[in-house]
Amino acid sequence: MNKHIASSFRTPSSFVTFRFARLQNSLNAQATFLLRSKADLSLVEWRLIQSLRMFENASMTELSGHVQMDKGQLSRKISAMVKKGLLRVEKDKHDQRVQHLHLTEKAQRLSDQMMPTMEARQTLLLADVPEDDLATFYRVLEKIEEASKIRDIE
Template identity: 55%
Template sequence: MKQDQKPRPRQLTSFVTFRLARLQASLNAQATSILKTSSGLSLVEWRILQTLEWFEFNTLKQLSDITEIDKGQLSRKIASMVDKGLLEQTPDEMDKRVQHLTLTQRARDICAKAMPIMQARQDLLLKDVSKDDLEVFYKVIDKLEAASKTREIP
């Protein structure tokens, strides 16, 4: 190797983080397009509505913890969704700083219309993936997620 040449780094495309980021961007673009066309919702709005519908909690902190969306960003999005008539906020009886979130009937109707379309998308994404491959994939994702919590690299 010539003295002025640097060693060639690994191909960026071999990094798991690069591949996952690229896949996430593609999936997000696809979901955004489908949701916009079918329901007028943004991807973040869809995730918020579905999370509130699926889990038995309803506060901003709980929502932020499960979705891992920044509380400030989430607060602004929730305010926008309240303005659009998708969510209602009710102060907690014990702690007025805590707001309980509930889906409006309008939001439930939109979700009911969009869910079969999003389920069809899910089916399309997984049509060529075997049950065994999907099980392995989820195990790998769990391991990567656990490893991503480490902040010091040995």
């Protein structure tokens, strides 16, 4: 490791993980406010609805892998969303242990209702970021994500 980089880790804000956590908390608070106030949705519900829009008829296992959520936690959230009328669950015709998830009309309507707000939010977040900086940022994120998978660290 570069000695300059290693010696610069003096304050919490100099750690990339601290900065990511702080940013994530701020972004989550903003999104949660928008979703709760305009559609009575939680951030997790929004993410699951958007994931199921992309992967219609996904199984719980497939969805768990996509959203990187613990299967137990996901199962509890799915049950709550079924009770709230956002999802319906259908057992697989060939394997009764597999459950396929489907958005209800209510979930589709809420997603359509919130999409302009969430797109406006994305525009706001990126308004002052030049395209080449954003491309660099995404490349850096990919490298940090790959490095985060390494477990043998001395």
